[in-house]
Amino acid sequence: MRSTRRRILAPAVLAVAALALAAGCSGSDNEKSGPVSITVAGMPTAQQPKQLDAFKRKITDFTAANPDIKVVGDEAVFDIRTFQAQLAGGKLPTVFYVPFTEMQGLIARKQIADITSALPADSAVSRINPAILKVTKDSSDHIYGVPIQAYSMGLLYNRDLFKKAGLDPDKPPTTWDEVRSAAKAIQTATGVQGFASMTKDNTGGWVLTTMSYANGSTIQTVDGKKATVDNDATRSALQFYRSLRWDDNTFGSNFLLGYNDAMKAFAGGKVGMFVQGADAYSMVVSNMGMKPDDFGLAPLPQATNGLGTLGGGTVAIINPRASANEVKAAIKWLEFDNFRKYSSEQEAVADAKAKAADKQPVGAPALPLFDQATTDKYLAWVKDYVNVPRQNYASFFATAQSVALVPEPPVKAQETYGTLDTVIQAVLTRKDADINALLADAQRKVQAIIDAG
């Protein structure tokens, strides 16, 4: 749900971006074809020297092929707290990257460019998996961005703790009952908390939503007009939480966990299992030092009537102030920057080599952005640089196509998640919490949030 790339902008970068903008890359007076200048986010920092070199080389290659387009790199990364200010101050790069979960709000507030008519007919975008592309569309199928990587949510588990508890790390739980007994086994054998969940900053509701999907219900109707929070699937997810917390005592004692808290606890071997995006690999292994072989990832257990799981990922968006020409140039660039590795072996190898040299994961768990064949071809090209034990995620990859990707609640997803956070906190901090009453209350609140518009 959260972008893993959250850093405060260096003032110098702001200044560079400001100069670039002042130099004439913004404004809508640039409608005629002719030279155009765009600023593009996604430039690696100096801490990733090989990738920075690769990025600069890409700009050189791109401008050689497109002499009319000037490209200025920018290290800016998405932060919900600065996005509005960047937009208001005209400092938003022409091409910018945001997490999936922000798309709905950005589209509703009309803060990103509608690129439907600017997409060329032969664009690679038309080949993107429709379930993934859906995150960039509004209710009338207009497209507001280009997904560049995607993952589904799954069950993360610590393979080392599984071994110590006498469980087979290659056979992760496939039902919630098995999750429950694995949590008990881990806690009994190792003393480590068997299961955990994020519970605050809207992340608790995010996880509860995907668990509801897995149990067979959405929490809003498809048209986003009615809340459907008070349903049996969500009820059974909460009962699962209650059993682990109050009957088994395998849920730990801290129930105010945000994204980073949970990731740190997992990376540090203090948690056996939790539900999280499959993209967590990069953060817990590359940034938080978990051993690659300890990181386990299983598909989210599905009930017989399970609907699937939530997805996440990164979307390239375009500054709404960009002129038509800039939008065209921006689409050209972002396809060049992100998709050339799927069509050019040379580019795939160069990209993988730079990542591996900077100690970033190559081949980390993700969903195929296009089709499985494209992903397989890409992986064959870069096989010498893959530094992720992909064999450990066999069960996850095996179901990547069969477990459906279910979209987020269509209206006010973040506020809906926030309402569910309090329900989860109630169930985990109060033994006498009345799940039925809590769900009925949440149902009213979410409906009020939807109705408020």
Add this chain to the structure above:
Amino acid sequence: MLMAFGLFSWWPILRSLPLSVQRTNFLTTEWVGLDNFSRVLQDPLLITASLNTLWFAVLALVIGFPVPILFAVVIAELRRTRGLASVLVYLPVIFPPVVAVLLWKAFFDPSPTGVLNTALGWFGLGPLAWLNDGDLAMPSIVLQATWASFGTATIIYLATLMGVQTELYDAAETDGAGAFRRFWHVTLPQMRGVLLVMLLLQLIGTFQVFTEPYIMTNGGPENHTVTILMLIYRYAFVSGDYGRATALSLLLAAALSALSWIYLRATKRWSTS
């Protein structure tokens, strides 16, 4: 200096006035009249947040206000170690706020091996869930906030006490006044101007509490620590709704202005000036 104030303080304040009656995405702006205000007032969380903020203010007043006065009076009595005591008392203030809050978040670890729970264990008490307990969460936050800020108030009171003429104490002692009566009849009246200002500043400060609950609980558990400023933050930075955020900010500013006015009127006779 004037430029800095103008640009970063006064201009944003003025700018918030129109923003509160607009709906904007910073590209196009629509005038919506009092719609933002009515949406704020209809938010069911507003009552929760207001009561929580009031509860924080009351707790901070009961726990946080007397503590620095007591410390100042005791330190003023010290002769040789006064300097050292002042430094020790002031130490928590030099912690950067976020670091201090994170430190206490670790102290409040609800497991039996948490720092505070281990300490309670020595006396056969606990373990307590601290921030994870709806009833204890706010008092825990007040405990941290008091620890973090009482040093500054203590130093200010100490400076005031040092200014009290010693002849007054000598005279009181000659008249046979004990320690408590000296405090009541000499110290307090001498301090009351400072006390009144400090009380008002503390009230305004506590009504704007944000950092501590934001970092420690983000409003949880079950909205027991959601404060008004946190709502403003969520409107602006989670929902991207600056209209609603500025509307609530203005309501809070109006409430605080009214509170200050009433306070100053009510204490006019008691104050020295």
